[in-house]
Amino acid sequence: MNASEHSKLVVIVAFPNLPLLEIAGPGDVFFQASKMVYEKTGVESAYKVIVVAADRSDQVVTRSGIVISTPIKRDDIQQPIDTLIIAGYNFENPVIETSDFYQWVSETYSKVRRIGSICVGTFALARAGLLNNKNVTTHWEKASRLNREYPDVHVDSSQLFIKDGNIYTSGGVSSATDISLALVEEDYGREIAVSVARHLVLYLKRPGYQSQFGDLLPEPENTTFSKIQEWMIANLDKDLSVEQLALHSNMSPRNFARVFLKETSLTPAKFVEKLRVEMARKLLEESDLNMEQIATKTGLVSLVSMRRVFLRNLMITPSDYKRMFRTSRSEVEFA
Missing domain, CATH: 1.10.10.60 (Homeodomain-like)
Known part of the structure; x- marks a missing residue:
């Protein structure tokens, strides 16, 4: 069998000004997983990762100023997408807001095996209409806003990531690696996921039952x-x-x-x-x-x-x- 019969295409959709780790974390996890799968089974290219810009630009400038090249546009992807991950979110981005981006996310969801979000990327999934009556998480600082803007979404900001059906949502920036390891474990089993986590010096499951450590108390307005x-x-x-x-x-x-x-x-x-x-x-x-x-x-x-x-x-x-x-x-x- 050739590599294309095994390769799972992971498309990371990156918003401008997102933290670099939201791209680099999953990228490293899926690369290492491919290496571990090959060593164990001989199957090459278990994962193929493509980063595309949410606004169709040729590059994404991350929050740290590091520039990620994105020559492939989301409409140019020919291979079936296995996993779509939304990284970052801009609450006010006129280019994206006036485009067909959210319609594309909704239509793509019907074709992929699973979809996920990192940190505030949960807002993009909600905006696309995918999270009604779903259990989700996001960064604890934005949880109340997500609750307020999308009251039909069930938000639990204490978790690093939550799976509801084939939708994965995650909390803070570093949870990009947590959710990626969970996807690897789902695809290739615990042994491969443990090997990836050990190589990258990560927890497969973090201590504290994978809890976010946000503020416990609301700010009283009175x-x-x-x-x-x-x-x-x-x-x-x-x-x-x-x-x-x-x-x-x-x-x-x-x-x-x-x-x-x-x-x-x-x-x-x-x-x-x-x-x-x-x-x-x-x-x-x-x-x-x-x-x-x-x-x-x-x-x-x-x-x-x-x-x-x-x-x-x-x-x-x-x-x-x-x-x-x-x-x-x-x-x-x-x-």
């Missing part, structure tokens, strides 16, 4: 609740019951709880818990306090309690979080 949040932060180790919060806000407990839920979409108790976790992880990242001190200072009381609420909110333990996000001063060399 100035009254902005002030009460400031007071909460200064008094995390104190009693922050509904009764105390209502008293400090000159409201009845029942009315405070009702209005607070309406303004923040969280109950006061859940808001306090998430606020304590936010402050605890900030201290884990930046301070020299030990775990017990952080638990006490943030009102999480004990290591057992802090571990429980971290797992509930971040799906990772405090000790694992600290190892992932804090660099010890002793490990840093100063010139």
